[in-house]
Amino acid sequence: MNETNLSLSTSQKLQPFLLLSKSVKGVANSKLIMDALNAHGIYVFTELYEAPNVVQASTLPEVAPYYSLLELFMYGTFKDYQDNIAQFPTLTENQIKKLKHLSIATLSETSQTLSYDLLQTYLNIPTVRELEDLIIEAFYQGIFTGKLDQRQRQLQVMFSMGRDLRPQQLDETITALASWSVSTSRLLGSMDAKIASLQETVQLNGQARDQYQSKIDQLRLDIRANSNLKKMDLTMDESKKKGYSVEYGSPDYNERVKKSRGSKRFM
Template sequence: MSIELGINFAAKLEPFLLMAKSAKGAAAAKLIQDATSASGVFVFAELLDHPNIQELSASGQHASFYSLLQLFSYKTYQDYLQHKDVLPPLNQAQITKLKHLSLVSLAMERRILPYSTLLHALDMPTIRELEDLIIDAIYMDMIRGKLDQKEQQFEVEYTMGRDLEPGKVEGILAALQSWASTTASVLATLDNKLASLSSRATARQIEDEEYDKAVQAVLKDVTDKQKEGKGAGRKPPLAMLERSSANLADSMDVDEPVENYKGKNRKATMEMGAKSQRKRNRF
């Protein structure tokens, strides 16, 4: 999506690039005024690099217009306020566009933009006018984000890119190289950690397998011993019958004297009772 927006912004500059081929001196200066005032034109690098426009930088009469194009290409509204005495006067369309471009520059630096910062940087008299400026920039796809009226801030989600100031390319390349180096270092560290974790996982798996084998071996040994114990304790049926018969015989031998003893006592008692009865009959 951002690539498509960049292409659209570049396409808006195309008519001015065609006119620059035949524009010299005052015509080239007028072309700069028109391009910086035109609606939807927010990138100017190609026009700034055009030979006929470059010639203005060495012209005492029109050099300020070249500086004006530089202002819209990669500078901000605060830069304009500091150098407005040496720049051509701006119309209202140019002032509004420059403030929009300055908002983009601020959004590229910070994700959260307090209203207080924006009011100062964009020289806006009220919060209402500031919010209207931000909303217009959102409708033109220059930025995207959320207006947080409660916290008095703008939360940036997306911003278009602006032209690079001379000398900034080297800084960006250095930052990218530093980022690439840091990323490579982080990836190498992650690879080492992943390799270590993989090695530990493999070792743990081997330990678990060995443990399972040991447990199974112990269980098998216990089961085998239990089976052997049950087999050794089982008696043949004949032996069990003989033992039962012997126990029964022993039990009968012990009980017989008791029965005999009881029988003898009962006989003696009956005899004594008979003798007593005969004695009573005598009287």
């Protein structure tokens, strides 16, 4: 079960208690709170905590400890309960199990790897078997997902449900999101500038490459032209040595010219 489905499920299961809160008055809110905390599948309690009749009854001495207990289930852990046990009503076995599940979810916010030793101490669980049974049940409830590493004696949390937010946590979240937004905008601006610089560099490199290739092509043409001129010069020099016409450079033509000149002398 993902977080969205879990939140929807727990919200739906809380609805009957919210409806009851509209008619329940005074001390009766104590039982309403205990029933909601004991109910299967309910893990968020802000709506009940803020219900008008519940808030009004919380000022009564008989209801105040139960209202504090409701707040503990919203934000606190099983260790908080143990450290201040005299201030709270006695929990049922099901409520203790639920609070321990929520405590693991809170611990996973700071570290996804939780050792068995830490969990056993924090949750006051004497045996590994009891701890693993508690964790496996939380897996089925969708409170968190992960895997048990019995060799390393640790729980690796992959996903954990979100708990009720404290009022100051909401302000902290808004501040953190605002800071993240500013940082993201700066990062995007920096990335855009780098991309533009890279594009300009690529364009300049392309132009330089084209100019380089053009110079190479021209150099090849010049080399070929010079080579042809040298060949022509060599041919002309060779023709002069052999008595060939420089203009025509043909042995047959020169031979015919000689014969023609000899014939004219005898005429």
